[in-house]
Amino acid sequence: MAASDTGSGARAGTGRLSAECIVGVLAxxxxxxxxxxxxxxxxxxxxxxxRAVQLPDLDALVLPGGESTTMLLFLEREGLMQPxxxxxxxxxxxxxxCAGAILLARTVEGPRQDSLGVLDITxxxxxxxxxxxxxxxxxxxxxxxxxxxxxxxxxxxxxRAPxxxxxxPDVEVLVSADGRPMAVRQGALVASTFHPxxxxxxxxxxxxxxxxxxxxxxxxxxxxxxHAATLTAPSASTSAAPxxxxx
Amino acid sequence: MxxxxxxxTPLRLxxxxxxxxxxxxxxxxxxxxxxxxxxxxxxxxxMALERVPSDIRKDGGVARMARIDIIEAIMGTVTIPVMAKCxxxxxxxxxxxxxxxxxxxxxxxVLTPADEAYHVNKHDFDVPFVCGAxxxxxxxxxxxxxxxxxxxKGEAGSGNIVEAVRHMRTVQKAMRELTLMGSEELMTAxxxxxxxxxxxxxxxxxxxxxxxxxxxxxxxxxADASLMMSLGAEANFVGSGIFKSxxxxxxxxxxxxATTHWDDPQRVxxxxxxxxxxxxxxxxxxxxxxxxxxxxxxx
Numbered sequence: 001m002a003a004s005d006t007g008s009g010a011r012a013g014t015g016r017l018s019a020e021c022i023v024g025v026l027a028x029x030x031x032x033x034x035x036x037x038x039x040x041x042x043x044x045x046x047x048x049x050x051r052a053v054q055l056p057d058l059d060a061l062v063l064p065g066g067e068s069t070t071m072l073l074f075l076e077r078e079g080l081m082q083p084x085x086x087x088x089x090x091x092x093x094x095x096x097x098c099a100g101a102i103l104l105a106r107t108v109e110g111p112r113q114d115s116l117g118v119l120d121i122t123x124x125x126x127x128x129x130x131x132x133x134x135x136x137x138x139x140x141x142x143x144x145x146x147x148x149x150x151x152x153x154x155x156x157x158x159x160r161a162p163x164x165x166x167x168x169p170d171v172e173v174l175v176s177a178d179g180r181p182m183a184v185r186q187g188a189l190v191a192s193t194f195h196p197x198x199x200x201x202x203x204x205x206x207x208x209x210x211x212x213x214x215x216x217x218x219x220x221x222x223x224x225x226x227h228a229a230t231l232t233a234p235s236a237s238t239s240a241a242p243x244x245x246x247x
Numbered sequence: 248m249x250x251x252x253x254x255x256t257p258l259r260l261x262x263x264x265x266x267x268x269x270x271x272x273x274x275x276x277x278x279x280x281x282x283x284x285x286x287x288x289x290x291x292x293x294m295a296l297e298r299v300p301s302d303i304r305k306d307g308g309v310a311r312m313a314r315i316d317i318i319e320a321i322m323g324t325v326t327i328p329v330m331a332k333c334x335x336x337x338x339x340x341x342x343x344x345x346x347x348x349x350x351x352x353x354x355x356x357v358l359t360p361a362d363e364a365y366h367v368n369k370h371d372f373d374v375p376f377v378c379g380a381x382x383x384x385x386x387x388x389x390x391x392x393x394x395x396x397x398x399x400k401g402e403a404g405s406g407n408i409v410e411a412v413r414h415m416r417t418v419q420k421a422m423r424e425l426t427l428m429g430s431e432e433l434m435t436a437x438x439x440x441x442x443x444x445x446x447x448x449x450x451x452x453x454x455x456x457x458x459x460x461x462x463x464x465x466x467x468x469x470a471d472a473s474l475m476m477s478l479g480a481e482a483n484f485v486g487s488g489i490f491k492s493x494x495x496x497x498x499x500x501x502x503x504x505a506t507t508h509w510d511d512p513q514r515v516x517x518x519x520x521x522x523x524x525x526x527x528x529x530x531x532x533x534x535x536x537x538x539x540x541x542x543x544x545x546x
Contacts, residue, residue: 028507029291031266033481050508066267067291067327074289074507099267111326125326131350132373134260159263160328160350198263 021059021209024049028074030066030099034197042202042209052083060093060209063100065159065195068125071099072114081116088118093188095208101191102162109165119189120168127163134159137194140176146207147174155201156182156194164193174207185211261375261395264328264350265459268292268482272472272503273330273461275299275486281495282321282329288499292328292350294484295321300357300404301487301527304539310358312340318347330377335545336362338371345374351396353377354389356544357403357486366545369393379463381414381542383421384440387450388546390458391443397456399480400542401464404487406529408465408474410542415462415478425451464542467492467526469505469518476509487527494524 023039025032027048039046039062047054049061061084063071075081088094088104096104096119107122108115128135139154147154156177164181167173174190175183183192183204188211196204271291276282277299285293297313298306312333322329328350333340335354340361344352354367356379369376370393379400380386386397399418401411421440428436428451437447449457462480466472467488475483483506485499492498501518508514537543 027270029268029270029289031263031269033269034266050511066269067271069286069327070271070289070291070503073287077504130322130348131264131328131375132345132348134256134264136257136260157259157263159260159267195263198259198266 020044022047022057023060023062023209024054024058025062025064026050026071026100027064028066028078029070030064031195031197032062032064032066034195035062035064035097038197038200038202038205041200042206044209051078052080055083055087058087058092060095061087062205063094063096063103064197065098065100068099068102068108069113071103075103075116076114085116085118088116088189091188093208093211094190095205096189096191097195097197098159098161098193101164101193104189104191106168107166110162119184119186119191120171121164121184121191122166123162123164123191123193125162126160127165128158128161131160134161136199137177139182140179143203144174144207146210147203149203149206152201154203155199157196157198158194159198161193164191175204187211256373256375258393258395262458264375265377265396265461268328268461269459270507271482272499272506273482273484274489274499275484276321276490277317279320279324281490282325284496285489285499286325286327288496289503290327290499291482292330293321293325294330294332294353294486295349296332299487299490300541301406301491302404303357304404304541310334312337312344312358315343315347318344318349322347322349332358333367334358335360336365336367338367341367341372341374341376345372349374351375351377354394355379356400356541360544366392369395377461379542379545380418382417382440383425383450384442385546386418386456386460387440387442387446390446390456394458396459396461398461398463398484399475401462401466402530402532402535403464403541404530405465405532405535406467406488406491406527407532408467408471410532411462411464411466411475412478414464414542415475415480418456418460419479422450422454422456426454466502467529469501469515469522472502472505473509473515476506482506491527492524494522497522497524498526 036046104119105123110125137156173181190208273292274285274290295318303310330351331349332353332355375395377396378389378394399411399414437444461482462475463484504518505515
């Protein structure tokens with residue numbers, strides 16, 4: 001595992017979460033444990049969230065990877081949809097990875113399903129294919145300045161990953177691979193189609209946590225084409241990103 | 248952990264999918280309709296089968312990999328991952344399943360073993376494998392062969408949780424014992440349990456299996472699901488327990504809820520309360536003829 005722990009990122013950063021903070025991880029199903037490890041590596045405290053009453057105590061929230069259909073059923077059954085939408089509107093940082101990104105998206109395709117609808121993107125589920133098309137790729141360089149802190153390549157672990165097909169006007173690309181958006185930001189909300197918690201790289205999480213109310217950097221990178229771009233889907237399943245599988 | 252997976256696919260991509268299934272329920276299904284019921288109830292994956300284990304037990308004969316048309320139809324119906332079983336040692340069945348594109352293969356004692364001496368060399372495959380184990384040595388032998396997820400064997404199709412409990416407790420106890428050993432004791436421990444030394448060292452250092460550790464074999468009620476999670480399972484496989492009950496949709500939903508909220512008795516109670524139907528019929532495993540046991544298949 002690359003020694004890419006930029007643990008000082010959030011604590012020493014200029015964002016609002018500079019001291020130890022309480023980061024909730026939605027723990028209905030999925031890889032919430034891996035997220036807890038990442039949060040603790042940054043020196044923050046993680047809390048498993050299964051009930052709406054826990055939300056007010058949190059400084060930030062992670063929606064982990066897993067099965068979005070399963071999580072969605074729980075959110076509806078347990079009355080968590082509106083409390084989570086309210087949390088997302090509160091300006092506190094939220095990171096959604098893979099299934100979590102699907103939950104955040106305004107529009108979900110492949111097939112269409114409900115979501116929190118708080119981040120203005122269209123996302124396609126299982127866009128690369130099934131497990132055999134899962135891959136480990138690398139982010140385009142140079143990395144976004146907000147992810148700096150280490151020169152190490154940013155590894156993108158993609159498991160039955162979704163694809164971001166449309167970006168709203170207020171959505172900024174944080175991480176791309178072959179020009180495709182892999183992590184995007186709108187205000188304090190970040191959605192990533194890869195799993196930073198699977199590679200143990202803390203840079204994206206540190207960036208999310210240093211965001212919050214002050215961190216809306218939309219427009220900071222003028223060269224990034226963010227304006228309602230319609231993006232093309234991968235034409236062949238394995239050509240989506242440079243992959244360890246073929247090396 | 249370093250990637251010692253197949254020469255093609257890194258192990259963390261294989262264990263990565265298992266990570267995504269944690270806290271969830273993987274359900275055995277034999278038809279498209281059952282697969283839909285499972286997905287709608289909140290299953291995080293389905294296992295496509297021709298017959299559930301209790302029917303395999305009842306019907307006898309040779310149990311093989313499921314018919315391809317059944318697996319394909321299920322893959323075409325649900326958006327959650329689809330797993331399928333191959334016989335122990337039957338690497339040609341496994342190749343067919345990989346070619347078909349299933350998301351996980353269960354090299355399973357529930358099917359009739361094809362090889363009495365050797366399991367599949369799972370490093371040769373890009374698709375991840377799950378294997379059953381009754382103890383830590385067996386679990387680490389399977390990981391050594393490339394398994395990316397371990398589950399208890401339990402006693403499939405019995406509706407009786409006692410064997411799954413035994414297997415989970417046995418594995419957990421052996422892992423705790425390893426963490427207390429001096430480094431000079433580990434080679435002897437590896438010899439005694441017939442497990443690869445490097446994996447024994449890894450468990451001694453972490454107190455955990457190097458791959459996700461799920462429960463299977465006998466889960467029939469929401470409380471069973473909560474029990475296995477309490478004993479250290481990271482997710483539950485439910486075979487006959489859902490579609491051999493008298494109200495599959497309710498059992499499926501209740502078992503999913505009890506798995507997620509396993510440590511909240513009030514939530515497990517509420518899940519159990521939704522059920523007003525009979526659970527699957529159970530068997531006293533102690534009274535089964537040893538030849539009828541599925542868990543003794545494989546080594």
